[in-house]
């Protein structure tokens with residue numbers, strides 16, 4: 001399988017490594033040339049441009065920060081640059097795994113179909129650890145045939161592959177998931193901090209809650225208190241992982257969707273505001289579990 005992969009950050013890099021391990025030929029591109037060069041020794045072909053990267057590829061995968069980057073890459077930037085929809089060969093299959101607004105995903109899908117290209121949105125859940133282990137959950141939006149094609153590629157990088165519905169529905173499901181994650185991470189930080197303020201050992205409290213009704217993904221795999229889980233970003237100076245600015249973006253996408261559908265999301269809005277305060281204090285590039293420090297300030 002011949003794959004072009006664009007966007008080699010915290011998630012893209014380990015996904016490429018798993019594609020290479022599965023025997024795929026992978027050509028890579030990132031505007032951060034160092035991120036692309038770093039994959040050379042692992043067997044990736046490092047392209048000097050997006051055009052060179054997608055040339056001859058059967059499948060193109062993208063893993064970019066936000067909707068504006070996805071629109072720029074697929075449709076071209078505002079200065080009239082050409083997007084990859086106009087660079088790929090007929091029959092190339094397109095998968096975007098970034099987390100973005102459903103409207104941008106639908107726009108790209110519609111433009112792709114106009115050019116007789118198949119495109120699916122396939123955002124992921126599972127974090128960097130899931131990307132490294134090849135156990136990501138993919139949430140696909142697109143046609144039935146697009147979903148079938150996507151499964152063939154995504155099985156090399158993920159474990160659970162869901163068809164959420166039509167174009168953009170993968171993004172909508174992912175936004176709902178991350179709304180819940182933002183709320184659960186905030187709640188986990190809050191409960192651990194309350195326990196510590198009242199003399200509890202956070203490790204003992206974590207063990208108790210893990211076997212009780214407060215159990216959740218953040219507590220299980222991503223404890224936000226330093227020193228409890230060796231591999232969690234909290235025990236590595238909150239190095240991402242999943243940057244706080246990306247969590248704020250995702251909670252903002254939840255708010256946009258809720259405004260559109262007139263749905264009440266008081267918990268999600270509160271979590272979004274917590275991340276807005278936290279990021280304004282210079283934590284944008286740190287892992288999203290660093291919200292724990294918000295609760296431990298100023299003199300605790």
Ligand code: NAD
Nearest residue numbers: 007008009010011030031032064065098099127128241242
């Ligand atoms: P990241 O910022 O680490 O990586 C994004 C990469 O895209 C960067 O290397 C950047 O240089 C590159 N890029 C940006 N614009 C580009 C362009 N025009 N052409 C080529 N490359 C370009 O972000 P990440 O953590 O890897 O996340 C990527 C996406 O996955 C985001 O939408 C995020 O919300 C989502 N996501 C992240 C995690 C996580 O745990 N990090 C988990 C699930 C989903």
